[in-house]
Amino acid sequence: MSNVVLQVEDLHTSFFTRMGEVKAVDGVSFLIREGETFGIVGESGCGKSVTGLSIMRLLPEPGGQIVGGKIILEGKNLLELSKKAMRAYRGKIVSMILQDPMSSLNPVYQVGDQIAESVRLHQGLPENMVEPEVISALRLLRIPAPEVRIKEYPFQLSGGMRQRVVGSIAMSCKPRLLIADEPTTALDSTIQAQYIALFEDIQAKTNVAIMFITHDFGVISRICDRVGVMYAGKIVETAPTREIFKAPKHPYTVALIHSVPRLDQKDERLFSIEGQPPSLMNLPPGCRFCPRCTVALDVCKEQQPPEVKISDNHSVSCWRVK
Numbered sequence: 001m002s003n004v005v006l007q008v009e010d011l012h013t014s015f016f017t018r019m020g021e022v023k024a025v026d027g028v029s030f031l032i033r034e035g036e037t038f039g040i041v042g043e044s045g046c047g048k049s050v051t052g053l054s055i056m057r058l059l060p061e062p063g064g065q066i067v068g069g070k071i072i073l074e075g076k077n078l079l080e081l082s083k084k085a086m087r088a089y090r091g092k093i094v095s096m097i098l099q100d101p102m103s104s105l106n107p108v109y110q111v112g113d114q115i116a117e118s119v120r121l122h123q124g125l126p127e128n129m130v131e132p133e134v135i136s137a138l139r140l141l142r143i144p145a146p147e148v149r150i151k152e153y154p155f156q157l158s159g160g161m162r163q164r165v166v167g168s169i170a171m172s173c174k175p176r177l178l179i180a181d182e183p184t185t186a187l188d189s190t191i192q193a194q195y196i197a198l199f200e201d202i203q204a205k206t207n208v209a210i211m212f213i214t215h216d217f218g219v220i221s222r223i224c225d226r227v228g229v230m231y232a233g234k235i236v237e238t239a240p241t242r243e244i245f246k247a248p249k250h251p252y253t254v255a256l257i258h259s260v261p262r263l264d265q266k267d268e269r270l271f272s273i274e275g276q277p278p279s280l281m282n283l284p285p286g287c288r289f290c291p292r293c294t295v296a297l298d299v300c301k302e303q304q305p306p307e308v309k310i311s312d313n314h315s316v317s318c319w320r321v322k
């Protein structure tokens, strides 16, 4: 079994607002191994981005705070590092492609300079080595004519190309862990497929561990080795991708997989899950999915289900699963 790169243990992250505490991440645990792609999937607002931003220690301020747990990256608990030490880790050991890629590119700088900034900061190369390194980072993401592209500004690139530049910045320092937050959502399906192929290619070359955030089980099936299904701040099921498609156990997982459009079922109306996730400020005492669950039992209303290990790498939190 490959080395564990990231281990998140019982992570709790909250936002302290005037209205009260929003428990955006509420006891999340998972691990990612070298060369593995672990997907985090769930509906909007369930805490996927906040989990990624917690690992980066880049929570929106004021208000966002990690209130408990451990984030162990390459054997070090990131929550014990000073701000300065964390800055050195960011980019070099862990980097993140943010959900909105445009917000991470500066419109007034050439793209080459933006990648060079990250290369200089983390690799400490002599100045004459910086440009070749920038070009090789662009080449890794299969950007054509990188020598020309480095002189261009973000507005001169197409959306798909910008997405690759953001990927180049994230990969330029050869991190051990890459967090990719919905990197394919804004792309059309052809470019999406190409971008996913690129991730696989990069991983084969660098053995980077990837945490891939998406709301789309279709994307999960194409890229992830294992997946964690998140609902209202908790991971409710974790399993290898193939197993979760073949035998999903949590009613929420079943519903999410059911709502992926299928080419072979043209006439059927697309399935959607009734109702809304609960407010993270006012959570129900029992299972958080219970109000929307079509197979709920009495106990589901009253008590949170414990996590049950149904095989070595398949766990689920549901009262129906013993």
Ligand SMILES: Nc1ncnc2c1ncn2[C@@H]1O[C@H](COP(=O)(O)OP(=O)(O)OP(=O)(O)O)[C@@H](O)[C@H]1O
Pocket (backbone or CB within 6 Å): 015, 017, 022, 024, 042, 043, 044, 045, 046, 047, 048, 049, 050, 051, 060, 063, 064, 099, 215, 280
């Ligand atoms: N700056 C903030 N202030 C207060 N609450 C916040 C803030 N950012 C996020 N939250 C809360 O944290 C929850 C989780 O947000 P997060 O961005 O992680 O969702 P997500 O799963 O990434 O959703 P999406 O699929 O829409 O990107 C939200 O439902 C919201 O209640």
Ligand SMILES: [Mg+2]
Pocket (backbone or CB within 6 Å): 048, 049, 050, 099, 181
């Ligand atoms: Mg998000």
